[in-house]
Amino acid sequence: MKCLTPLLLLPLLAVSARGGEPEPPAPTNAVPLVTLTDFKLTGDLTNGQAVFTLTTTARVERSKGATLELLSGAVALADVNAHPQWRLRAEPNRFVLAFDRSGEFPIRVQFHAAVRETDQWKTVEFSVAPAAVQPVVLRGLAADTQFEFTGAARPEPKDAAFVSFLPATGRVKLSWKEARPEVEGKLFFAAEMLSQVSVSPGLMRQVALLDLKVMQGELPGVALLLRGAGEVTRVQGDQVLAWRLEPGPGAGERRLREVLDTHAFTGPPLPREIELDPQHPVASYLRQTPATDAYPGGNGEGFWQLPMPLHAALDHRPTDLVFYDGEGYAVVRDCLRGRGLRHVLLLGYATDMCVKTTT
Structure with missing residues (x-):
């Protein structure tokens, strides 16, 4: 017994040397009982509300089942897909998934998040169970919406939505604000006119230079x-x-109205791809490319209501007559007959722009 006494004192001395604290256990790589894959969070933020849909696949390793805190924070459950091997349990300020056995289980949960508004910023805050990759898609917002997404990537526009990724913790603290629409201001302009008058026998000519x-x-x-x-x-x-x-x-007064170049001469874009009829390729091409036709949308809506322009190099008088091709030959013919004209001399005729059968 005397020989054993020193051996019994050795561990006591070692403990005393460490201040009475036991040695820490060896580290172990614990495997999570439940992991989430194919994670996707989609939010509909229309009309100031926040409705989220969470879809994922839960992989349970333990044969006797396990639990996982799926949601926490200011959320209200709206819909959940039923499954006989798992259930979603409501607890104070959180929702917990409970599984009865091991396996892979598809999860789909829809919930509403509380929206609070401060200084035109709308904010939602909640947490979801962490996963390896957690993409989030936000819909129902204007393209110029401003974001503040704490700890997450800045939402980027994609396919009429915004795409981002949640932080590793699964915490969602998202704020957004719609940009104010730009309002066109009232017209504000300055005008200056310089008039030059020249007089010759029987004629007075006036030139007015208007600077706007x-x-x-x-x-x-x-x-x-x-x-x-x-x-x-x-x-x-x-x-x-x-x-x-x-x-x-008033009597003896006339109004000179100038139409400035503010019309948007832009038609719809041509289709990227078309499929032609092998038997009638030209006809099928024209049917599928209306932007090449002279219909109202080809040069922007309202184009055919604009006054007909004349090149500045052409001298013209108020008594001159102008005909448009679309009015047809009958209008020109009746005008010539009414004036007793039988011969017409064409000057400056652009023959390369017309079909020869029309002349």
Whole structure:
């Protein structure tokens, strides 16, 4: 017994040397009892509400089953897919998945998250069970929506939605704010005109230079009030699309109205791919490419309601007649017959732009 005494004191001395604390156990690599794969969280944030749908696959390793905290925070369960081997248990401020055995189980849960609003920012905050990769898709928001996503990647636009990834902890603290729509301001412009008058025997010629500076808004046209007899022979300008004379408000007055180049001459895009009929390829091509036709949308809606422009290099008078091809030959024929004209001399005719059978 005396020989055993020193041996019994050795561990006591070792414990005393460490301050009375036992040695820590050897580290072990614990395997999670439940892991989530194919994780995806989709949120519908329409009309200030937040409805989320969580889909994933739960893999349970333990033969006797296991539990997993799936959701926690200010959420309310809306729908869950039923399964005989697992159930979703509601506990204070959280929802727990309980599995009866091992295996792989598809999970689909829909829930509402509480939305609080501060200074036009809407915020939701809750947590989901962590997984290896946790993509989140946000729908129902405008393209210019601003985000604050704590600990997560900035949502990026993709296919009419926003895509991001949750942090490794599974915590969701998302704030968003819709950008204010840009409102076109009232028209604010300045106008300056320089007039030059030259007089010769029996004729007075006046040239007016009008300088317009638009600081805000859009100026679709300009109207000038003309008093007295006279003839407007030419209106020029880089932004002048067309012009016309209208009766003025008073006797002996006329109104010169200039239509500025503010029309959007943009038609719908051509289709990327078309399938042609082998028997009638041309006809099927024209049917599938309306943007190449002279229909109202080809040059933007409202194009055919614009005044017909004339090139500034052409001298014209108010008594001149202009015909458009789309009006048909009958209009030209009846006009010539009514004036007793039988011969027409064409000048400056662009033969390369017309089909020969129309001449």
